[in-house]
Amino acid sequence: MVLETVLAAHASRERLLDVARALGPHPGGICVRRRRYPTRLFRRGICARTRSIDADLPPSLRFPIRPMTRPEDAARKTIDDALTTAGWAVQDRRAMNLDAARGVAVREFPLKRGHGFADYLLYVDGEAVGVIEAKEVGTTLTGVEGQTEKYSAGLPDLLPAPVRPLPFLYQSTGIETAFTNRLDPDPRSRCVFHFHKPETLGGWIRSEPVYLPRVDGRPDPLSQRPASFRTRLLTFPDVPEAGLRAAQVSAVRNLEVSLRDNRPRALIQMATGAGKTVAAITSIYRLVKFGDASRVLFLVDRDNLGRQALKEFQQYVTPDDGRKFTELYNVQRLTSNKLDPVARVVITTIQRLSPVPPAEPRHQAVPGRSRGAPRQGRAGDPAPDLRVAREGASRGVWLPAVQQTVRNGRGNP
Incomplete structure (x- = not known):
């Protein structure tokens, strides 16, 4: 050295x-x-x-001058490995080749004057779609979101981009990663378990716009951009009351209000026999059909509840189509670590999704979890053979099945 x-x-x-x-x-x-x-x-x-x-x-x-290191350089190796695992080709600016893969992440990309350098510029199908800002371990990522927004607006004019400013923003330390989707009506940063695949971002950027009511006589700006899942929530029709009890209709409506208000965590608490599973299936059907949710995770705490849930899906008659749910969409009850790529609903137990050693307490809080980060539900990292299940579930909507309304030592609602 x-x-x-x-x-x-x-x-x-x-x-x-x-x-x-x-x-x-x-x-x-x-x-x-x-x-x-x-x-x-x-x-x-x-x-x-x-x-x-x-x-x-x-x-x-007379020695070549070595580049000076920065605090965030330690995170770059981890970020490079994570991007490669997700299917990205990581390249230097001088060796950039957008034909090398569908998704290309270019390091240290120069932006417009006054906007600095993007640590990574993300290309999908030859067009710029997002940026990644690398920070040293321990940095509070919520304070870095504004920096990535500056980068997203600084893309040179001659570079191709389907949406400007760039919609997909990541902030990462290599250990913790936050993501902001600027296609949402009210964009905000949220923690994710991994970088999205190029195919995922490519599908989002090619989504069809949805019609929204005019604002002051002018088209809503969201109607002129690719529609995200939260944008499509604004277009849901009212919940049909036929075949549902009043409590079920109220539960589904309030859940959708919570999602539209950017409050993704909700608890449906109903008495035994009140129809919790039917209400959950009704909500899932609407999220898949009108929200185009790619996959919904239906989480239970015991195998027999998973079997019962699968039977409910097979017997559920859709209110507007008249066919069974399983005749329209694939439902998989996870019995191994292999995820059906076309399954729109995956039923699994907490134990299979994220096992823990018996000595560790259940529902232990995860140290260092940022506000708004999805809960793992268990202490520690998931087992390697279950990463595919977590990966598939994180691309869709998390909707835990509420099977117990009173904490009885066997599971929480």
């Missing part, structure tokens, strides 16, 4: 030699140089090579 020292630009040759002598011998050699570039470029690691500072210096002082 080369020992590098940077002096002021006006430092004399004698000063350089004095400093070199003071440093003494070093196993990898030493490099003493003047600062020839702005400090900002060294922080960004742009200057990887340059000429020797003085042709008269001894050969032991």
Whole structure:
């Protein structure tokens, strides 16, 4: 390793030699140089090579200039690995090849003047769709969202992009990752377990717009952009009352109000025999049909409840079509770690989704979880063979099945 020292630009040759002598011998050699570039470029690691500072210096002082490290560089290796696992081709700016894969993540991409450099610029099908801001471990990501918004608005005009500003924003330390979808009516940052696949972002950016009522005689701006799941929530028709009890209709309506208000966590609490499962299936049917939810996770705490839920889906008659739910959409009861790629509903137990050692308490809080982050429900990380189940579920809607209304030591509602 080369020992590098940077002096002021006006430092004399004698000063350089004095400093070199003071440093003494070093196993990898030493490099003493003047600062020839702005400090900002060294922080960004742009200057990887340059000429020797003085042709008269001894050969032991003539070493390539090494880029200065930044605190967030430690997170880059983890981020690179996570992007590669998700199907992205990670490239440097000078070696950029948008034909290498459907999704390409370009490091250190220069933006418009005044907007700086994006740590990663995300391309899908040759068009820019998002950015990633890397931060050192321990950084509060909620305070970084504004920085990624600045990057999203700084894309050079000549670069192709289906939506401007760029809609998909990530902030990551390599351990914790936050995501903002600017296609939502009220965008906000939320924690995710992984980076989305290029196919997922490509599907979102190609979604058909939905019609929304005009605002002050003008088209709603959301009607002119690809519709996100939360945008489609604004277009849901009213809940049909035929075949449902008053409590079930009220529960489904209030759940959709909560989702429209950007409050994704909701608890439906009903008495035994009041029809909780039917209410849940009614809500799931509407989320899949009108919201185009790619996949819904139906979570239970015992195998027999999973079997009962599957029978309810098979017997449920849709109110507007007249056919059974399972005649329209695939429903899978998870019995292994293999996820059906076309299943719109996946039924599984808490134990299969996220097992924990018996010595650890159930429902232990996850240390360091940011506000608004989805709960894991168990302490520790999921088992490796269950990552596919978590990955599939996180692309859809989490709708836990409420099977117990009173905490009785066997499970929580």
